[in-house]
Amino acid sequence: MSRDARKTAELLTYLSGFGNEHSSEAVPGALPVARNSPQRAPLGLYAEQLSGTAFTEPRAQNRRSWLYRIRPSAAHPAFTRTDNGTIRTGPFTETVPDPNRLRWNPLPEPPEGTDFLAGLWTLGGNGDATQRTGMAVHLYHANSSMDRVFSDADGELLIVPERGGLLLHTEFGRLPVEPAQIALVPRGVRFRAELLDTSARGYVCENYGAPFRLPDLGPIGANGLANARDFQAPTAAYEDVEGPVEVVNKFCGNLWTATYDHSPLDVVAWHGNHVPYLYDLRRFNVMGTISYDHPDPSIFTVLTSPSDTPGLAGVDFVAFTPRWLVGEDTFRPPYFHRNVMSEYMGLIEGAYDAKTAGEGGFVPGGGSLHNMMSAHGPDRETFDRASAAELRPQKLDDGLAFMFETRWPMTATAQAARAEHLQQAYDDVWSGLRRHFRPAG
Ligand SMILES: O=C(O)Cc1cc(O)ccc1O
Numbered sequence: 539m540s541r542d543a544r545k546t547a548e549l550l551t552y553l554s555g556f557g558n559e560h561s562s563e564a565v566p567g568a569l570p571v572a573r574n575s576p577q578r579a580p581l582g583l584y585a586e587q588l589s590g591t592a593f594t595e596p597r598a599q600n601r602r603s604w605l606y607r608i609r610p611s612a613a614h615p616a617f618t619r620t621d622n623g624t625i626r627t628g629p630f631t632e633t634v635p636d637p638n639r640l641r642w643n644p645l646p647e648p649p650e651g652t653d654f655l656a657g658l659w660t661l662g663g664n665g666d667a668t669q670r671t672g673m674a675v676h677l678y679h680a681n682s683s684m685d686r687v688f689s690d691a692d693g694e695l696l697i698v699p700e701r702g703g704l705l706l707h708t709e710f711g712r713l714p715v716e717p718a719q720i721a722l723v724p725r726g727v728r729f730r731a732e733l734l735d736t737s738a739r740g741y742v743c744e745n746y747g748a749p750f751r752l753p754d755l756g757p758i759g760a761n762g763l764a765n766a767r768d769f770q771a772p773t774a775a776y777e778d779v780e781g782p783v784e785v786v787n788k789f790c791g792n793l794w795t796a797t798y799d800h801s802p803l804d805v806v807a808w809h810g811n812h813v814p815y816l817y818d819l820r821r822f823n824v825m826g827t828i829s830y831d832h833p834d835p836s837i838f839t840v841l842t843s844p845s846d847t848p849g850l851a852g853v854d855f856v857a858f859t860p861r862w863l864v865g866e867d868t869f870r871p872p873y874f875h876r877n878v879m880s881e882y883m884g885l886i887e888g889a890y891d892a893k894t895a896g897e898g899g900f901v902p903g904g905g906s907l908h909n910m911m912s913a914h915g916p917d918r919e920t921f922d923r924a925s926a927a928e929l930r931p932q933k934l935d936d937g938l939a940f941m942f943e944t945r946w947p948m949t950a951t952a953q954a955a956r957a958e959h960l961q962q963a964y965d966d967v968w969s970g971l972r973r974h975f976r977p978a979g
């Protein structure tokens with residue numbers, strides 16, 4: 539199964555660029571020329587628009603695609619409610635927002651036969667999916683490929699694998715995503731996740747708000763950070779499957795299911811800019827100080843979901859990728875701080891420079907939540923080490939961490955607040971920070 543998926547993945551081709559008006563056809567001639575909805579679409583296909591933004595949003599933000607498919611999406615039976623499993627949605631009311639610093643170990647092993655959807659486990663979030671504001675943090679741990687199809691009306695899914703790859707079969711084509719890469723499935727786009735390895739583990743940011751976009755670069759100039767050309771959209775590929783296919787739809791916080799008589803991954807051609815994409819975090823062009831002080835981590839923003847207030851993101855996706863540290867007379871790891879924004883951090887590999895690695899620490903697959911104004915920063919060991927270190931140029935290349943940073947505090951789900959893998963003694967990493975104050979200098 540996974541060997542076939544790997545072979546498929548190797549042969550795939552992509553369309554390059556972020557937010558482009560892409561177009562792709564799996565069968566030549568499937569795309570109509572010079573109109574979206576001809577009286578009869580080519581090859582006997584049905585034409586259908588998928589709108590990710592309101593029709594009337596400004597051109598620069600407008601997201602929509604036209605799909606040319608074997609059957610229109612409308613041809614489906616009624617959805618009925620199905621168990622939400624371990625998926626939760628904003629508003630998050632199972633616990634109260636917690637000012638404490640929280641940290642989790644990785645999710646435990648799932649039972650045999652857990653697919654990506656069943657393996658989704660919501661840690662917490664904010665906002666309200668019905669208001670299209672806020673976000674959720676999910677983890678996933680799967681050991682089986684999906685033989686059903688999923689779509690999320692509540693938001694786009696930013697998938698951050700930590701262990702094992704996924705081959706995403708989407709309406710727009712196939713995208714393989716491996717640790718150190720990210721994939722984004724836009725709101726409402728149907729897909730199934732096939733495993734590229736025996737199991738897969740990682741993180742998902744479900745963004746109920748405005749679609750992620752590249753941040754403005756300001757004085758950085760016209761290039762840098764995540765470069766638009768490094769984003770890859772799939773080329774059209776379709777399944778011509780007649781027969782029962784389960785389709786699960788996440789809608790306003792609940793899962794609904796219907797058994798179609800065909801696969802809805804039947805798009806033969808498409809064009810538009812509401813498309814899934816892939817990005818390799820190793821391509822991030824890191825900016826940082828070449829003089830002194832530790833820059834704010836906004837300099838590492840890969841993608842941002844803006845809110846109505848300029849500069850205030852609903853959620854930012856920030857990546858801490860390998861880089862050189864050269865700051866003179868500088869405490870080089872992240873500083874002590876309290877932040878009006880709330881920070882969920884995860885680790886894809888190795889170690890993070892503000893936290894001690896190893897068991898009981900900040901480990902790959904684990905995560906931390908530092909909510910609005912909660913005091914955090916380097917742990918004791920990191921502080922002692924970095925304040926005594928000799929400041930030679932230093933390559934930081936033993937880890938890959940990321941942050942979902944959001945304007946609203948996150949509330950943990952009950953399962954996250956009571957999880958056995960919640961670390962009970964996280965506060966202790968900051969205990970024993972000795973006083974060094976000498977009034978006389
Ligand atoms: O580790 C953190 O808390 C994230 C973070 C990183 C950084 O480089 C500066 C500030 C910050 O919140």
Ligand SMILES: [Fe+2]
Nearest residue numbers: 877881908914
């Ligand atoms: Fe922080």
